[in-house]
Amino acid sequence: MTLLRTVGIETSCDETAVAVLDADGRIESEAMASQVSSHARYGGVVPELASREHLQALPWLMERALAAAARPPELVAVTAGPGLVGALLVGVRYAAAFAWGRSLPLVAVDHLEAHLASPFLDADGGPAASMPERVLALVASGGHSSWYLVEETGSRRLCRTRDDAAGESFDKVAQALGLPYPGGPVVDRIARTGDPVAVPLPRPRLADSRLDFSFSGLKSAAVRWIREHRLSAGGGVEPDRAVRDLLASFERAVVEQLLAPLDELAAEHRPLLLTASGGVAANTELRRRLQEKADALGLGVRLPARRLTTDNAAMVARAGQLAHARGFWSDPRRLDARPREAWQPPGMRGLSTTSGGV
Ligand code: KG4
């Protein structure tokens, strides 16, 4: 399989990111601008603001990433969806113009395919690892929580959350306590000093599905507990015992919800490896429990370096590089954003085509 040196562009949510990979998937350069501080006072991402900031940041990030790379890219990969439509459009049209202007091939990347590729990247400058046949992969972020089976022929979603995403539930509970956005990293830190069995929280299962999971009942129960007990984290510097216990109990419940389908999925699909990606894959408790589970099931586990769990362009470049080698490409004159999760096995086929592009 011949792989091309690739520049990846990511603008699906609130990170503007550009990265260049060499032909072995080595991260050669990365440039990123986080919008977290612009959205923080609204407690979540404001779509219009995100688009405008992507528009401002992308040209100079591109310049910086290209200047730091050893040689120019041979392929342009861009996240085309799912995500915020205005934010995606900035990246997609910028990537298309860049590819068109330099006569480079273009490939549209599904943001979830990109997350699935992230555990195989080396954050310390080494080549990317190859993916074994049959990986059972969790993607848990602010917008998605699903298990996938990743095979040579593509990826297939096996089960998912029916309501909130795991990261979203961390963000909402943090917000109810007056903690800053995004809530996940702060909750992770505070929960380590709390008692995870102190607060009884539900782990609802769905009546009509053995595998899908739900976070909204759990989130509402935690928020109710916060209101009833008048809990507040007071900026999160030294939260009191009651706050620490609630967060430890909530975090444990979220992790157990995410891992609940794992035994059944492993028995049915006989994977060779477990992976996790997406912002929530940075979570200490999730990483520990996943390792424990993998040991119990006799499976290998591969987790991305923490900085590659959240949205980044290296994973977009890697997914695009592999997709292009499998024959996918997009027409720069016609490529459009795909805001919705349109997951079709095998993955990228919903976004790219070998016969004219989208
Ligand atoms: O993958 P990501 O950067 O963006 C999306 O595609 O959504 O994920 C961001 C989400 C946020 O909800 C954030 O609170 C959560 O990931 N997150 C965490 C941790 N770090 C980030 N959740 C739990 N524990 C963490 N350490």
Ligand code: ZN
């Ligand atoms: Zn993401």
